[in-house]
Amino acid sequence: MIKRISMQDNTSSIKNYFIFALLFIIMSFFIVQSFIFGILWGAVTALSVWPIYEKISGKNIFFVGKRTNNRALSFAILFCLLFLIPLLYGIYELGELYKTSSHYIATNTEHGVLNYPSWFESLPMKEKVIDFWNTNIATSTGLIEAIDRLSSGKLVLLFSSLWSQVLDRVVTTVVMIVSFYFMLKNGDIIKKNYKNVFSYWLSARGLSHIENGISSLRGTINGVVLIGVLEGILLSVPLIAGGLNSGFLIGLAAGLLGVIPLLMPFLIIPCLIYIYMMGNTLWAAIGAVDLVIVWFVFENIIKPQMISKKVKINSVIILISMIGGMQLMGPVGLFLGPSIVSMAIGMVRDFLASANPV
Template sequence: MVKYQKTIEQMAGLALIVAIVIGCGLVLRPFVSAILWAAILSFATWPLHELFLRWLRGRRNLAAGLMTAILSLVLILPFLVVGLTFTDSIRSGIAWLDERQQQQEKAGLPPLPGWVESIPLVGEKISESWTDLADDAGGTIERWKPTLKQAGRWLLNHSLDLASGVMQLVMSVLIAFFLYRDGEGLVVRLREGFQKISGDYAQHLMTVVSSTVRSVVYGVIGTGLAQGFVAAIGFAIAGVPSPMLLALLTFFLSFVPFGPPIIWIGAAIWLFVQGKTAWGIFMVVYGVLCISSVDNVVKPLIISRGSRLPFIVMFIGVLGGVATFGFIGIFVGPTLLAVGFSLTQEILGQHRPALAIKPAVKLAAPGSIPSEPPAADPPTEGTTPQIPLAGASDSEPSK
């Protein structure tokens, strides 16, 4: 009876622990993304925090507050400006459609350049569509106005999602303050917990996680810089005003899924409105082939080199992580695959059968005397060592 009572107590204690864990998970669920972002931001900027900590002579609260203020200025303020500007642009764009319809009823569209029709495969189709649009511009805009207004409302709704993302970013910065202040003790406790679970392999796992996250951070920043640089070249070639400012906005929006197309599509629309049709087409093609494609190539390449993992593993990790977890999947996907890849290598290495491979004995040529005969097994007690005689064979014992 005592045995059953002890088992029941153990099961009740285990159920209580599981219930507490589930309850904590439900409470933290709305803030999981913010906590992950705070951990990533604090980890990526930890060297700068250590520098401030030395300058401020170990004042942790002051150093953490200074880092929080810097993150707010660098991250939150630009996204607020972009979000407000984007919302105003959508509203003004809807008003522009009404005004443009009245203008197009009086004046037709400008003719396309001659080289557009010579574009392989699509040139004639573009020319025919443009001609049909020019013949009935007002009616075409009137037919497309409901669809365009629906698209505008869809963009406005997604701008609310952007506002929600900004609020999560604000929460991440606030959580980062406490990670800056108490991060060292938290890392020590995490290392002890990993050691209890995986033993001596814990340090290797933490190294894999830290190197992967660091590589992803560098990959995201490097990709943003590359996209901003490529975008600046395209804006300057097409004659878009303020190319450096637009390139800076492209850099900041590269941290958001489908962020850079907002900039170069807007630039292409501006070129079309100004009557620069050829440059508008150039901007669209350049944006698709050059600006947006940088994200799919440069980011996995930088991540794979920094983490010393196969490129295909990081490529699948980035794309699959974004598809599964959203933007935070850029970090979660490669990190999970990196840890899984490392564990797989460790398991295969530990469970690989040890093959006892004996060195091959080189046979002497007929009639030749080997320079070093193979050593005989050491004799045991009570036995007389047998000395092999020259010319004796294995099948015929020596007489």
């Protein structure tokens, strides 16, 4: 005989199951918390490129393949190349800087004394700078004394912390790429089922806010990346023309990370001073004007307005949420911040509308 379950019993069982499932979700979060930022980066990246991935998947392109696994793998490999090439270029530039420094030391050392660069003579406080150089850098004994000021314990702690940070970034990058691949591979399944899940648990109104958050996330990423690359190109031109070997890398980093307060001038101004001291006054002046235009116009006006068209909130709130999100969650918060704030504002508007019906 089949027993009929009352509505109250059914509601109670759903509530108990929800608590049971929530317990395991919280436990799972603590288990994978070391990798959570890598997973978030993979999810954010997959969400941002999903429309492009869908368009490419529908066309007969040789590197995409017909099977879902092949398409996702091909796209992940392409993403790795685009992600790793700038990183490898940065490592190459560091190697070139080491070679240049070694060459300078070899050609400018006389009787165990390393001569100071000639452009020191143009500095406004050249006597103090030259005296500091001669005391701490010019001779090997000066360097040894400077190192001796640090205890061996502090040096071990410094290198241990540095190695830990490097290893953590490598693990985060690997997790991000793996997460990115599986998000693309299962993207069709997620897309087909997430609406039903959110509609069931959060209602249709909650689903609309989720979709608004996804749209805001894509708009933020497109605005930050596209405008950031354009800013990087504009900033790097005078640096490269002025003779700075790492000009493109520095300009690109300043453009992509320009939303961090004062980071752009912090990276570019020392480079412009170096170019000026090397005698390239014209390119230093052009670079200064370029920095002012990029920093004030592109970074603080055009970028927030471009993002606000997708996020549909005030550009000042977007800028604040990007900076606040990054302070709270790290670099991934740069993209998640406006998305979360946009969803919160939409929910507040719903509450106000329900409290004051027309």
